[in-house]
Amino acid sequence: MCGIYGSTIAYSENEVKEKLKRTSFRGPDKMGVRLFDEEKQPIRLGHNRLSIIDLDVRSDQPLTYQENIHIVFNGEIFNFKTIKKELANKGYEFKTTSDTEVICAAYLEYGQDCVNHFNGMFAFVIYDKVKNLLFGARDRLGQKPFYYYHNEKQFEFASQLSSIQLFNEKLTISKEAISAYLLWGTIPDPYSIFNEIKKLEAGHSFSFDIETGNFKSKKYWDLDYKGQNKFSGNYNEAQEELEKLLSDAVKIRMFADVPVGIFLSGGVDSSLVSALAAKETPGKVKTFSVKFDNKEFDESEYAKRVASHLQTEHSVIECDYTEGIQLIENLSYFYDEPFDDASAIPSMLLSKYTREHVTVALSGDAGDENFLGYHRYNWMRYIEKAYKFPDPLRMMVAKALTLAPHYKAKTIGNVINKATINDAYLATKRDLNSKWFDLSGYNYKDESNSYLFHNNKNIYERISDFDIKTYLNWDINTKVDRASMAFSLEVRSPMLDYRIVDFSRTLPTEFKFIKGNQKRILKDVLYKHVPKEMFDRPKSGFTMPFKSWFRNELKDYVLSELNDDGLATIPFIDKKEVKIMIDQHMDGSWNRYAIIWRLLVLKQWLKNNGKGFSIK
Incomplete structure (x- = not known):
């Protein structure tokens, strides 16, 4: 895991080093810079x-392979040993035991199709000196970030936006991006907070012709959202196949030349990863969990029980609001863009203390998206029933609910008031009350909607696909990457192995979700390793108790940050509406913590990162 940088702009060596220094937390072991002062166009790699x-230092980067191939690479290719053996049989030679050389050799053998051979999480760029081009790619599910700036013949890329932002005076803050953030809580790919900087989308590769300045991106992988591939076996056979895939996904992610541990929340996904990892490890696996003072959010006791059963070496990290405030103040430094997932804070705490024991940690991310585990998937069972009513009756029920005194009833009413069930689900993923901010400049071409608005699958499979392409990519992967890399910790997610994602798409819905039993097949694999009774409880989310904190411990902080002067620094919001919502939260009549947190994050980013940039 690392941070990469490159440019065709003639930055000095010191300037390149400053750009790398800005995100040195991503890779503190060694900074490498190489300048190619070619006759027609300078190339900088960092x-x-x-x-x-x-x-060994032989694997330091930028790395050169066969004289004319130069690479900077962030991430891991988990199947690199298999690819390396195949390439060695074709006559390729290797001087290191790393996966970096394997990418270069695969590029020489397979060309730009090399990405189809990689099973991993990655963002890399190859400078092909013979063809005078830059070729790069981002992994299928978007686990590793890739930002780029393209202005005619100038091209610049980096793992994080702040490296490109440094010394670039041509940037402007995007009004559309701010609107998108206020709507989604994150900035959707391929956009960024700056108009001039974009994100390479997940599952895409690109080529940049150094001489002409021509940039082309290409999608090399996608979900089977048309539902063309179907699993032909029975439920037991599907269980066996899933366990085999999961076991291999865990096994190849346990390989490292440094200590490896597991994030263990005590839930289904992380417990299954821990169980399979324990089988693969001769000694005791190290596991880590977070403990909150607020019992409503604390799953640490469940994690302890699982750890005890699996006989892992378990550590519990305690989280309180004082340390939470410190991380809130530093959030924009590590995330670079406005990002409001509140679980970023416990994720940073978990990463910070886990890094004291290991350099790599496995997580259970993507279990919910692949196997229909979120609460909102269960809610859709009831919403689906509402859409079987005649439209006039449904609209009448919706109106009655919006007039009810309780905010949860109002929320349901606003959801089923939408024209279609697809629109209803989309409403649950975005802020339903858009009266408090300006959407007039929001003109994003949102291609991700194509995974939801079609009739190839039932509503549950469509929302699962949609969440993988949006929530998992834009939110979960961003959160995990920035939170872990802030403390130089590599996090690997076995359930993000594209083979498991592809396999889960082939399964009938009832294998994953039946009669209220969510993640059915995943649970049945887990119960082969850990007793079922350990998980006989409601699902709990991994987040902060901000609802309570904003009314108590952090009340003064919120009211001082979002007073009249503070709100005046935040563009495109209706300050009167916002003040009403803050009052509603404080008096307990409505849970508005999500909006309060969203505004706190944006205000902080504008204060720390937005100075000197105009908004267009």
Whole structure:
């Protein structure tokens, strides 16, 4: 895991080093810079290394392979040993034991189709000196970030936006991006907070012709959202196949030349990863969980029980609001863009203390998206029934609910008031009350809607696909990458193995979700390793108790940050509406913590990162 950087702009060596220094937390072990002062176009490559595989200096980057191939690479290719063996049989030679050389050799052998051979989480760029081009790619599910700036013949890329932002005076803050953030709580790919900087989309590769300045991106992988591939076996056979895939996904992610541990929340996904990892490890696996003072959010006791059963070496990290405030103040430094997922804070705490024991940690991310685990998927069972009513009756029920005194009833009414069930689900993912901010400049071409608005699958499979392409990519993967890399920790997610994602798409819905039993097949695999009774409880989310904190411990902080002067610094919001919502939260009549947190994050970003940039 590392941070990469490159440019065709003639930055000096010191300037490149400053850009790398800005995100040195991504790779504190070694900074590498190489300048190619070619006759027609300068090339700069930079790398911050977090040493995971082949700790020797021979694997430092930028790395050169066969003289004319130069690479900077962030991430891991988990099947690199298999690819390396195939390429060695074709005559390729290797001087290191790392996966970086394997990418280069695969590029020479397979060309730009090399990405189809990689099973991993990655963002890399190859400078092909012979063809005078830059070729790069981002992994299928968007686990590793990739930002780029393209202005005619100038091209610049980095793992994080702040490296491009430094020394670039041509940037303007995007009004559309702010509107998108106020709507979604994150900034959707391929956009960024700056008009001139974009994100390479997940599952895409690109080529940049250095001479002409021509940039082309290409989608090399996608979900089977048309439902063309169907699993032909029975439920037991599906269980066996899933366990085999999961076991291999865990096994190949346990390989490292540094200590490896597991994030264990005590839930289904992380417990299954921990169980399979324990089978693969001769000694005791190290596991880590977070403990909250607020019992409503604390699953640490459940994690302890699972750890005890699996006989892992378990550590519990305690989280309180004082340390939470410190991380809130530093959030924009590590995330670079406005990002409001409140679980970023406990994720940072977990990463911070886990890094004291290991350099790599496995997580259970993507279990909910793949196997229909979120509460909102269960809610859709009831919403689906509402859409079987005649439209006039449904609209009448919706209106009655919006007039009810309780905010949860009002929310349901606003959801089923939408024209279609697809619109209803989309409403649950975005802020229903858009009266408090300006959407007039929001003109995003949102291609992700194509995974939801079609009739190839039932509503449950459509929302699962949609969440993988949006929530998992834009939110979960962003949160995990920035939170872990802030403390130089590499996080690997076995359930984000594209083979498991593809396999889950082939399964009938009833294998995953039946009669209120969500993640059915995943649970049945888990129960082979951990007793079922340990999980006989409601699902709990991994987040902060901000609802309570904003009314108590953090009340003064909220009211001082979002007073009249503070709200005046936040563009495109209706200050009167916002003040009403803050009052509603404080008097307990409505849970508005999500909007309060969203505004706090945006205000902080504008204060710390937005100075000197105009908004257009």
